[in-house]
Amino acid sequence: MTYLKVEIVTPDGLSYTCDDAKLVVVRTIDGELGIMPGHTPIIAPLAIDEVRVKKERETTEQDIIATNGGIMEVRDDVLSIIADSAEKSTDIDVPRAERAKLRAEARIEEAKKEQDIDRLRRAEVALSRAINRINVSKK
Structure with a gap:
């Protein structure tokens, strides 16, 4: 096999x-x-x-x-x-991932207000990573 x-x-x-x-x-x-x-x-x-x-x-x-x-x-x-x-x-620290998600969401809002495209893209990537970790932790 x-x-x-x-x-x-x-x-x-x-x-x-x-x-x-x-x-x-x-x-x-x-x-x-x-x-x-x-x-x-x-x-x-x-x-x-x-x-x-x-x-x-x-x-x-x-x-x-x-x-x-x-x-x-x-x-x-x-x-x-x-x-x-x-x-x-099984190894994901869920509270840490949730805090990262909140930080990324706040950075997205700040970047939108300042119209800073580079900061916005970095914050969106950070948000995607945090959401991925949270989703995987539930499986």
Whole structure:
């Protein structure tokens, strides 16, 4: 039986690894992509979203990891993701993520008042990251 090896690396080192994945679902900047063993080689930029790793086809159980974008490469049944950060749903500090969401929302309002496009974009990215972490923590 063929499996997919999954590795998620952040600046802090190896954040997640799995040697026996049957299906991995990621969201690229162009849309959702499912990766199974035997997938053709691909490199794609990832959106801020969750990575779902399923080990068995017959079960709904899966590992869910919040990633803040990054780059994904698939080659020779190895899926490697390089991301700024990655957290399993069980490791997310929800109160911290909720505080980050509130801070980002406040920064968005300030940037809109000041018409500062760069600050607005950075605050919107921070808000997306916080919301992603909150959503993944509930799964």
